[in-house]
Amino acid sequence: MKELYVMRSALMVVYWDMETMMPPKALQLRSEQLAVLELTLHKMQVDQRFAALLDEVETSAGFASLSAGNKRAVVLARKDYDEASKLPDDLVTDLAKQQALTVGIWKKAKAAKDFDMFKPELAKMIQLKKRAADILMQVKGTKTPYDALIDTFEPGMTAQRIDQVFSGMRDGLMRIMRKAETSGKKIDDSILSRKVSFAAQRRISEAAMKFIGFDTTSANAAGRLDETEHPFTTGYYDDVRITTHYYEDRFVSSLFSVLHEGGHALYDQNLPREWMYQTMGAPCSYGIHESQSRFVENMVGRSPEFLAYFMPRLRRITGRSLRGVKLRDFVAAVNAIQPSKIRVEADEVTYGLHVIIRFEMERDIFAGKLSVDDLPQAWNEKYEKYLGLEIENDSEGVMQDTHWAGGSFGYFPSYALGNIYGGMFLRKMNADMPDWKQDIRRGDFSNVKQWLVSNVHSKGNLYDPGDLVRVVTGQDLTIVPFLTYLDEKCDRLISP
Numbered sequence: 001m002k003e004l005y006v007m008r009s010a011l012m013v014v015y016w017d018m019e020t021m022m023p024p025k026a027l028q029l030r031s032e033q034l035a036v037l038e039l040t041l042h043k044m045q046v047d048q049r050f051a052a053l054l055d056e057v058e059t060s061a062g063f064a065s066l067s068a069g070n071k072r073a074v075v076l077a078r079k080d081y082d083e084a085s086k087l088p089d090d091l092v093t094d095l096a097k098q099q100a101l102t103v104g105i106w107k108k109a110k111a112a113k114d115f116d117m118f119k120p121e122l123a124k125m126i127q128l129k130k131r132a133a134d135i136l137m138q139v140k141g142t143k144t145p146y147d148a149l150i151d152t153f154e155p156g157m158t159a160q161r162i163d164q165v166f167s168g169m170r171d172g173l174m175r176i177m178r179k180a181e182t183s184g185k186k187i188d189d190s191i192l193s194r195k196v197s198f199a200a201q202r203r204i205s206e207a208a209m210k211f212i213g214f215d216t217t218s219a220n221a222a223g224r225l226d227e228t229e230h231p232f233t234t235g236y237y238d239d240v241r242i243t244t245h246y247y248e249d250r251f252v253s254s255l256f257s258v259l260h261e262g263g264h265a266l267y268d269q270n271l272p273r274e275w276m277y278q279t280m281g282a283p284c285s286y287g288i289h290e291s292q293s294r295f296v297e298n299m300v301g302r303s304p305e306f307l308a309y310f311m312p313r314l315r316r317i318t319g320r321s322l323r324g325v326k327l328r329d330f331v332a333a334v335n336a337i338q339p340s341k342i343r344v345e346a347d348e349v350t351y352g353l354h355v356i357i358r359f360e361m362e363r364d365i366f367a368g369k370l371s372v373d374d375l376p377q378a379w380n381e382k383y384e385k386y387l388g389l390e391i392e393n394d395s396e397g398v399m400q401d402t403h404w405a406g407g408s409f410g411y412f413p414s415y416a417l418g419n420i421y422g423g424m425f426l427r428k429m430n431a432d433m434p435d436w437k438q439d440i441r442r443g444d445f446s447n448v449k450q451w452l453v454s455n456v457h458s459k460g461n462l463y464d465p466g467d468l469v470r471v472v473t474g475q476d477l478t479i480v481p482f483l484t485y486l487d488e489k490c491d492r493l494i495s496p
Contacts, residue, residue, distance in 0.1 A: 001077065002277035007041050009236040016234050016241050018100065020226045031100035038096035039089055046085040054078055069280055072462055076279035086139045087132060095128050099407050106405035107229060115376055115394040118405075123372045125407050126365060133366060133409075146366035149410030153286040154417060156464045159363050162413050165479060166356050169416065172483040173352045174386070176490050180337035180349070183494035187336040188329060194321045196251035203317045204251065205244060205258045211310070212296060212445055214242070214262045214269075223265055230402045231257045231344070233264035233293075237276055240265045251318070252334055253345060256297050263296030264289055266449065270457035284456075285465040286411060290418025291425060292452065298348050299426050299485070300448060304331050305441040332493055339387040341396045348419075349486055350387060355416040357382040358401075362409050421469055423482025425456065428473045 014037065018030050044050075057063060057074055066074070102121040109118035133145030142148045147158045196204075205225060206217075215221045223235075228243040235241050242261035244254045267289055275281030283289050300306055311327050322330075337347050343354035361378055364370040370378055379398040380391040391397040403411055429436060429451050439447050455472045462468075466477055 001279070004041070004044055005236070005277045005281075007037075007044060009239065011037055011041065012234045012236060013239070018103075019228050019230075019232070020243060027100060027104040031097040031104075034100050035093040035097040039093045042084060042087070042089065042092045045081065051081060051085070054081060069275070069462060073275070073278050073280045076461060080279065083136055083139050086135050091128065091131060091135075095132065095407060098125050098128055099405075102405045102407070103402060106399065106402060110229075110395045110399045113393045113395040115399060118399060119372055122404060125405065126372060126409075129407050129409050130366065144366070146363055146410065149366070150413060151410075153408075153411050153414050154465060155285060156466055157287075157413070157417070159359075162359060162417070163363075165420070165477065166352075166359065166413075166416065169352055169420070169479045169483070170356055170386075172479065173349055173486075176349050176483070176486050177337060177339065177353075180490055180494060185494040187332045187338075187493065189333040189336050189338065191322070191325050191329065192252050192333050193249050194251075195248050196318050196321050198246045198248065200317050200319075200321075201246045201251050201254050204255055204314065207310070207313050207317070208255055208258045208301075209262060211306075211443065212259065212262045212266065213449060214265050222269055225258070231261055233261045233268070235265070235268055237269060237271065237273070237281075240268045250345075251321075256301055256334075257344070259301040260293045260297035263293035266296070266452070267292040267457050270453045272458055272460045275460050280461050282461045284459065284461050284463060284468050286414035287417035287421060288456065288465050288468060290415050291421035292418075292456065294415075294418050295422045295425065295452070299422060300440060300445070302335050302348070303437065303440060305437045307331050307334065308441055309443045335489060335493055337490060337493065339389055341383065341387075341389055341391060342400055349490070352416045352419060353386045355412050357386060358403075358412040359416075362412060366409070417465075420477065420479055420482050421465070423480075423485050424469055424473045424475060424478065425452075426485060427481040428455075 011034075014030075014034065018034075022030060054074070054077060058078070063071070063074075098121070102118075102125045105121045106118055109115065129149070130145065133148050136142075136148035136152075137145045140148050140151055142151060142158070144159065150157050150159060150162070209216060209223075209225065214223050216223045216225050222238045222240060224241040226241065226243045227245060229245060231242070231244050233240065233242045242258070242265050244257040244261065246254050267283060271281050271283065273281075307330060308327060311330060315322050335347065337349045339350050340346050343351065343358075346354050357379070360382065361370060361375065364378075365375075376394050376398045383389045383391050383397070403409075429448070433447060433451060436448050436451075439445070456468070459468055459471070463471060470476060
């Protein structure tokens with residue numbers, strides 16, 4: 001297991017380099033490199049010696065007396081082995097190679113606003129993922145191929161269950177959005193478009209990372225911050241790397257991007273060290289991962305308390321850019337509920353609708369109801385239906401995210417599930433630590449961080465996500481805490 005995880009961590013660095021430092025001409029070579037490395041990892045995982053060791057442990061007389069953690073480690077290792085052993089070598093290499101090529105083409109097509117340039121490579125990626133999903137459906141015992149892909153990111157979750165949860169969430173989010181729209185309260189968000197230099201934004205990023213305790217500068221630093229088209233986090237324990245992007249006329253985009261990715265990074269860095277090279281030492285799920293990033297970005301980062309603490313620092317760094325901006329107006333602007341076309345720029349209320357759109361499209365792609373040719377029109381129609389927005393080009397539409405180019409079908413539901421988990425965690429933290437907002441106002445994130453570490457990070461992969469939520473909060477999955485949190489925030493925004 002240690003060899004497998006060391007290899008995976010090395011692959012993370014190679015993928016990180018592809019997005020941050022790799023020269024453009026290296027794309028074809030990188031696709032070949034990734035194909036060889038992914039195949040090597042695959043062969044390690046399905047080695048017959050590994051299967052023999054699993055068999056020996058599972059049939060051992062001492063298996064029943066193992067701790068719950070060690071039993072869980074064996075169960076997860078068996079699940080990984082059974083799934084990987086059914087995927088043929090050629091599919092593993094084809095997927096790795098196609099991922100590099102499709103992401104490379106996506107970057108060019110997005111810049112050119114040309115979906116036709118992207119379409120052939122995306123079609124190849126979807127066909128490969130359908131082939132993998134058909135195989136994994138048989139191994140996992142899921143009802144549909146798409147359920148098999150969802151299980152990769154959110155173990156135990158199905159499209160049917162997600163649809164039930166999202167149905168209630170969609171109605172709640174649209175109700176809150178309409179409440180904000182019909183309130184008559186006008187929020188001036190033009191202050192967020194004031195120009196701030198890239199140099200100043202990099203200093204803002206440093207201040208944000210210092211606040212949450214993500215170290216990129218000391219002799220013991222285990223993190224990095226770099227710049228990419230689409231922000232992401234990758235890494236493992238002592239080497240966790242985040243990225244952001246800078247726009248001169250949207251400086252808060254990078255601030256909240258850094259807080260979001262920093263939330264991911266803190267989770268990766270605070271997993272249980274005693275399980276570092278075991279499946280038990282991995283994150284619980286992508287939805288739980290998203291709960292941590294959205295928690296830091298929104299429930300802490302967009303809170304009046306954090307902004308009250310951070311505003312003087314913003315003023316010092318940006319100079320004249322924020323002259324005359326009052327704190328209450330800044331808090332309102334960064335929390336304004338306003339439908340927008342871009343998911344990563346969306347407010348907390350409409351963000352979930354962006355994710356629901358992607359989930360519905362993925363479900364239809366793998367059910368054979370949507371072809372690659374259909375995607376732009378289907379996307380545009382859903383944005384009109386749910387958000388009342390007209391998409392002007394495919395770069396702000398179906399090509400805005402990198403996930404489908406990278407083959408991460410089944411990932412998107414985790415974003416919205418993460419918000420729901422986060423709402424449940426927030427309610428529990430409020431009960432456990434009612435004064436946490438006063439800590440944040442003083443610039444002290446340590447108690448909040450320790451609560452997250454103790455209740456979520458330290459559990460690693462001991463539980464499936466639904467079970468972890470139940471262990472932490474005492475409740476089964478429910479959308480009520482998250483919608484209550486948004487309702488209360490909306491009421492504060494629209495109050496006279």
